[in-house]
Amino acid sequence: MAIGLRGYSSSPVVTTKLFGFLLLITLLSTALAFALAVPDEALEEAEAPGPTPLMEDGLPATDLRYDIEASVEPSTGELSGTVTVEWTYPGTDPLTEVPIHLYLNGFSNMDSTWVAGSSALRDFDLEEKAETFGDPWGHSELIAVRQGSETCETRFVQPDDGNPHDRSLAMVTLAEPLAPGATLKLTMEFDAQLPVPIARTGCHRVRQYCHVGQWFPKLSVFDAEGRSGEQGFVAHQFHGPTEFFAPFADYRVSIDIPAGFDLVATGRREGVKEDGERQQVVYAQRAVHDFAFVVAPELVIDESTHQPTGGGPEVLLTMVTQPETPLHVQGMRDATALSLDVLSTDVGPYAWDAMTVVEPPLAAAQTAGMEYQTLVTGMVADPAADLLSLDATGLTTIVIFHEVAHNWFQGMLASDEVSDAHLDEGMTSYWEGRIRQVWEERHGKFHYLGLTSDPVHARRGSSRRPQSVPQSQLTRPSWLLARRTHGSQIYARIPMLFSTVARKYGTDEVDTFFQAWYARWRFGHPRSEDLLQMVRDETAGPVRRFMVQALLEPEIPDYAIEKASSTPWQTPLGRVMGEEGPVVVTAENQEAHTDDLLGLAPSALEPDGKVAVEVRYPGSVDDGDIASGQVERQLWTPTEIRDPEETDESDEEQADEEEDGDKYWVSAVRVSGPAWEHLPITIRFEFDDGVVLDLEWDARTPWRTYRFLRPAKLASVHLDPELTLILEGPVGNNAELLTPDDEPLRPMVWWFTRVAQWAMVNVGMWL
Numbered sequence: 025m026a027i028g029l030r031g032y033s034s035s036p037v038v039t040t041k042l043f044g045f046l047l048l049i050t051l052l053s054t055a056l057a058f059a060l061a062v063p064d065e066a067l068e069e070a071e072a073p074g075p076t077p078l079m080e081d082g083l084p085a086t087d088l089r090y091d092i093e094a095s096v097e098p099s100t101g102e103l104s105g106t107v108t109v110e111w112t113y114p115g116t117d118p119l120t121e122v123p124i125h126l127y128l129n130g131f132s133n134m135d136s137t138w139v140a141g142s143s144a145l146r147d148f149d150l151e152e153k154a155e156t157f158g159d160p161w162g163h164s165e166l167i168a169v170r171q172g173s174e175t176c177e178t179r180f181v182q183p184d185d186g187n188p189h190d191r192s193l194a195m196v197t198l199a200e201p202l203a204p205g206a207t208l209k210l211t212m213e214f215d216a217q218l219p220v221p222i223a224r225t226g227c228h229r230v231r232q233y234c235h236v237g238q239w240f241p242k243l244s245v246f247d248a249e250g251r252s253g254e255q256g257f258v259a260h261q262f263h264g265p266t267e268f269f270a271p272f273a274d275y276r277v278s279i280d281i282p283a284g285f286d287l288v289a290t291g292r293r294e295g296v297k298e299d300g301e302r303q304q305v306v307y308a309q310r311a312v313h314d315f316a317f318v319v320a321p322e323l324v325i326d327e328s329t330h331q332p333t334g335g336g337p338e339v340l341l342t343m344v345t346q347p348e349t350p351l352h353v354q355g356m357r358d359a360t361a362l363s364l365d366v367l368s369t370d371v372g373p374y375a376w377d378a379m380t381v382v383e384p385p386l387a388a389a390q391t392a393g394m395e396y397q398t399l400v401t402g403m404v405a406d407p408a409a410d411l412l413s414l415d416a417t418g419l420t421t422i423v424i425f426h427e428v429a430h431n432w433f434q435g436m437l438a439s440d441e442v443s444d445a446h447l448d449e450g451m452t453s454y455w456e457g458r459i460r461q462v463w464e465e466r467h468g469k470f471h472y473l474g475l476t477s478d479p480v481h482a483r484r485g486s487s488r489r490p491q492s493v494p495q496s497q498l499t500r501p502s503w504l505l506a507r508r509t510h511g512s513q514i515y516a517r518i519p520m521l522f523s524t525v526a527r528k529y530g531t532d533e534v535d536t537f538f539q540a541w542y543a544r545w546r547f548g549h550p551r552s553e554d555l556l557q558m559v560r561d562e563t564a565g566p567v568r569r570f571m572v573q574a575l576l577e578p579e580i581p582d583y584a585i586e587k588a589s590s591t592p593w594q595t596p597l598g599r600v601m602g603e604e605g606p607v608v609v610t611a612e613n614q615e616a617h618t619d620d621l622l623g624l625a626p627s628a629l630e631p632d633g634k635v636a637v638e639v640r641y642p643g644s645v646d647d648g649d650i651a652s653g654q655v656e657r658q659l660w661t662p663t664e665i666r667d668p669e670e671t672d673e674s675d676e677e678q679a680d681e682e683e684d685g686d687k688y689w690v691s692a693v694r695v696s697g698p699a700w701e702h703l704p705i706t707i708r709f710e711f712d713d714g715v716v717l718d719l720e721w722d723a724r725t726p727w728r729t730y731r732f733l734r735p736a737k738l739a740s741v742h743l744d745p746e747l748t749l750i751l752e753g754p755v756g757n758n759a760e761l762l763t764p765d766d767e768p769l770r771p772m773v774w775w776f777t778r779v780a781q782w783a784m785v786n787v788g789m790w791l
Contacts, residue, residue, distance in 0.1 A: 076547040082337065082375055083311035084547045087112040088243065088273035090315070095280035098234050098319055101162075101218035101227035107240050109210045114248040115255060119202040123181070123259035124166070124194045124212070125270075127238035130262035131162035131219040135189035137182070141503060142223070142264025162219030162226070166194060166241060170211045174199030184261045184503075192262035194241075212241045221390040224267075228387045232285075235384060235391035235401065237316040238268065245271045245440075251551065260442045263503035265510050267434075267441040267448075270313040272547060278306045281319050288325065288344050289317035290399045292378050309376070311547070312397040313438055318344065318382050326353045330361045334368025342380040349383065349405040352420070356381050356402065359421045359463070363428035366459045370535050372542035375436050381424055393423050395430035402427065418470030421463065426456040436546045444552045445502035450518025451538075457519060494578035497521070498552040512580070521574050523750035529567050537562050569702040574751055581698035582753035583705055583743045586727070588760040590738035593688040595623045621688075627659065628688055628733045634659040635717055638731040644699070644724060653725075666714035691738035693730045693760075697723040708745040711736040712763065718745070739763040 076084045094105030113119055130138030169176040177197045182190050202208050218227040218234060227234035244259035252258065258269065276294075281287055283303050291309025307317070326343045343356040360381050368374050378398045383405035384391050394401045403409075403420040414420075429452045433439065439447035460470075469476045497517050499505060505513050526534045540562045545554065559571045595617040599606050602622050609617050617623070627636035636659055643653040695707060701724060709717040713736035721728055732738065743758040752758075 075544055078547075081310070082373070084272060086272050086274050086311055087114060088271050090240075090273055090275045090277070092240055092275070092277040092315070093280075094240070094277065096218075096227075096234060096236065096319060098227060098232035098282065098285065098321070099229055101220075101229055101234065103216040103218055103236070103239060105214060105240065107210075107212045107214065109208070109212070109243055111208045111210075111243060113202050113204060113206055113208060114246060116204050118204070119198065119208075121195050121197045122208070122210075123244040123257050124169075124178075124196055125238075125242040125244060125259070125262070126164040126166070126192055126194055126214075127242070127262045127268075128162040128164040128216050128218070128225070129191040130264075131160075131222060132191065133161065133189060135187070136262075137185055137187050137190040137192065138262045138264045140187075140264070160220040160222070162217050162222075164214055164216040164239075164241070167213040167215055168211075169196050169213075171199040172209065176210070182261060183259070184263070187261075190261055193259060214241050221384075221388040223264075223390055224394050226388065226391055228385075231320070231385060231387045233318075233320040233385055233388050235316070235318050235382075235388060235394070237391075237394065237396065238262075238314075240315070242270060242314075245269055245549070258440065260501075260503075263442060265505065266445045266501075266503045266514075268314065269438075269440040269442050269549075272311050272313050272438065274308075274310045275312060275315045276306070276308045277315055277317075278304050279317060279319070280304050282321075285319055285321050286323040286325060287317055287319045288323070288342060288380050288382065288399070290315045290380075290396055291376075292340065309378070309398060311375070312435075314396050316396040316399055318384075318399075318401075322347050324350045324353065326357070328357060330364060332364040332368035332374055334365065334370070334373055336368055336373030336375065337377040339364060339374065339376070340378045342378070344380060344382040346383060346385050346405040348385075348407050349410065352383060352405055355415070355421060356383070356424060359424040360428055362463060363425050363459050366462055367429060367432055367455060370458070371432055371455070371538045372436075372546065374431065375546070376431075379428065379431070381428070383420075393427060395427045395434055397431055397435040400424070400427035400430065414472075416470065417472045418460070418463075422456060422460055422470070425459040425463075426452060429455040429459065432542070437542070437548065437550055439550050442503060443501040444498075445514045446497060446518050447550060447552065447555060449514045450516075451522075453515050454519035454522045457523070496578050497575050498556065500552060517580065517751070520580075520751040521571065524574075524748065525567060525571065527746075527748040527750060528570075533563065533567055566702060573700055573702050577698075577700065579698065580753050581700055581703055581749075581751060582757075583695065583697045583723070583749070584757035585741055585743060585760045586694040586696050588691075588693045588738070588741050588762060590689050590691040590762050593624070593628075593690050593733060594618045595621075624688060625733055628735070630734065632659075634661055635715065635732065635734060637717075637719070639728065640731075641725045641728040646701070646724075660717055660719065662715045663708075663718040664716040666716060668712065668714045686735075688733060688735050689737045691732040691734075693738070693741050694727060695721070695729075695743065696727045697721070697725075699724060699726045703749070705744055705749060706746065708740075708742045709738060710740045710742075712739050737762070 078084055089110045091108040092105055094103065096103045130136050133139070166178055169178055176199050178194050180191045181193055181195045182188065183193070196210070198208070216239060218225065218236065218239070220226050221228055221235065225235055225237040225239065227236070244257045246256070247258050248255060260269070275291065277289065279287060279289070280302055283298065283301050285303075287305045289305075289307040290312060291307045294306040294308050296306070297304045309315070324345045324347060328341050329338050330341050331338045341357055341360055343353045343360070345352045345356065360379060364374055364379065376398050380399045382399070382401045383403065384401055386404045386406040389404045392401050392404050403423045409415075430448065432455070433451045434441065434448040437447070441448050464470065495506060495509065495513065497513065499513065502510070502514060522534050537558070541550075541558055544558065556572065556575055559568060559575065563571060595609050595614055597609050597611065597614060600609050600617070600623040601607075607617065607622060609622070625636070630636075636657065639656045639658060641653055644651045693709070697705065704720055704722045707719050707721055707730075709719070709730070709732070711734065715736060719730070740759065740761045740763065744752075
């Protein structure tokens with residue numbers, strides 16, 4: 025079997041035994057799909073290895089080691105070094121070439137794959153930066169690659185898009201083929217240029233602040249189990265909409281920087297050697313899949329220790345901020361410690377013994393909000409933000425929640441962000457919200473001038489686009505998602521899914537799932553197929569049916585009130601049966617007969633206190649099963665009867681109600697939904713006489729109508745009144761108010777008043 029770059033130069037070879045196993049799994053998956061009434065035949069399951077075994081230090085054994093000697097010049101962004109790689113080859117056939125990532129080349133020109141893919145996602149203009157900085161570009165060049173004493177040839181490849189201007193992935197032809205089980209030792213000399221801060225990496229050459237990420241020649245992941253269909257490397261170009269995928273390795277890195285500069289990096293510091301005007305700072309870390317560092321002439325560095333409540337090693341906390349904002353340290357430390365506590369308790373223990381959080385300066389704002397194992401960046405540290413009272417919004421704290429949580433899903437589980445970005449960003453976003461909930465329970469709600477927000481419901485705002493571009497949550501690869509849907513598909517849908525499970529079925533269901541996910545896949549590189557299988561293995565009943573459908577359906581569900589009305593009832597014109605026989609109702613006598621209730625249905629009098637409702641819904645077709653539509657007349661006991669006297673109404677409104685008190689009203693509501701099999705919803709009807717009805721709709725048909733005839737006007741109708749269905753599109757169509765109410769406007773008026781007061785006070789400080 026030829027072992028090559030997946031999607032580039034390899035052909036699948038399947039043994040008879042493996043083919044039989046895959047056939048069996050496919051048949052079982054198909055049967056389960058029919059049982060759940062969810063089409064999932066497109067997702068075939070490959071055999072997965074068991075949980076990754078851990079060593080005595082709680083980390084896995086690795087077959088890859090990096091020893092790096094590097095030098096960086098902060099005033100120019102120049103970077104050079106030597107990378108020595110030792111890798112024990114786990115394949116079954118001789119290996120003749122290996123792919124190497126040179127991510128800095130993504131910033132080398134306007135036609136690179138990264139720049140082309142980022143144009144719709146980020147607000148930057150490299151041409152403008154070129155005018156400002158002269159040379160904003162980044163690049164990386166392999167000066168020499170040697171296998172032992174032999175020189176290897178290299179060439180650039182573009183397996184994803186064939187872009188000849190992209191040089192982010194190089195193929196190294198080995199001087200000697202590598203036998204199965206043998207150890208490859210490569211020495212790579214490189215020269216590089218850090219770009220100005222653009223995204224995730226960069227060096228501000230005036231301030232001499234450098235965030236150095238994805239900077240060294242890096243070996244691709246080798247899939248020995250063939251879980252993607254065949255054994256081989258999983259290597260992709262550098263794509264703007266997504267991030268990275270790399271194998272776990274042991275790192276020892278020595279970085280040469282100017283004397284007097286500060287440096288923090290992945291892992292723990294092993295030593296510093298002064299050498300005149302230069303210094304060499306050494307960091308090391310076992311079992312991580314990347315290495316990053318920050319260097320600047322002056323940083324505020326605070327160190328302390330914290331023992332996470334969920335177990336694992338004691339963690340060295342290193343909080344790093346700028347000289348202008350030393351008071352940020354305590355808040356950074358508190359946010360980091362809480363994140364470690366919540367995640368270690370509710371998901372699983374943190375594996376490493378270090379966590380560094382860096383706040384970059386405003387000049388390098390593009391490097392904020394980035395994650396590496398044991399090192400993350402928060403929001404920018406700038407005194408102007410403090411003057412604007414932005415700390416009350418919690419933005420800086422929430423970013424720390426998010427980036428620390430990445431150390432579980434991007435760090436320990438290490439899913440393929442290029443192909444399945446939602447497994448990291450989506451799960452991280454969900455736990456960001458969970459950590460925020462604990463923080464706000466202890467410290468109060470985040471707000472701005474008194475106006476608070478609910479982050480769970482705020483995510484619905486980013487779910488609008490996929491309604492017009494249907495694509496399953498498990499759509500792969502992430503870098504090829506439809507334009508402007510990345511925020512929803514990668515960040516929003518997964519937290520909306522788990523938030524819905526938590527609110528409908530309980531938080532324990534979510535925690536049990538994540539604990540199983542962590543135990544099974546830490547250090548294991550899970551894929552979307554594994555998420556689907558974990559749902560089937562670790563959930564049951566309505567939870568499983570809902571989650572499977574939510575993962576596979578192309579569209580985000582959307583419920584809506586299509587129409588709502590409430591009009592006074594009148595005796596119908598024509599020949600109407602009365603107690604003494606038929607009566608002819610004309611336009612002239614209709615009002616009189618309406619007053620004596622001629623033709624009123626007996627159920628409208630509600631003699632037993634129950635409310636009559638007529639329900640209409642269409643037929644449906646499900647996998648060939650045809651069900652007829654129905655018109656049903658039902659009697660419902662009110663969910664609640666509120667006292668109308670408690671409502672805050674004007675005298676004029678009360679007079680109108682007294683005048684209408686002996687009237688009967690015909691109220692009609694039409695609702696629509698996604699016609700999912702496993703997503704029921706509650707509809708709340710509220711009437712002017714205080715009667716509240718909560719009716720359950722299984723939502724298996726695309727629409728349903730409700731009609732009431734009763735002695736009160738319909739005041740409002742609300743879909744999902746308890747806000748349990750978070751996995752839904754924008755909710756502006758979920759409520760209809762038939763009785764005018766200005767109450768929702770009052771807090772906004774109050775808030776704008778607070779804003780005006782704040783503005784006058786703060787502007788006055790500068791006069």
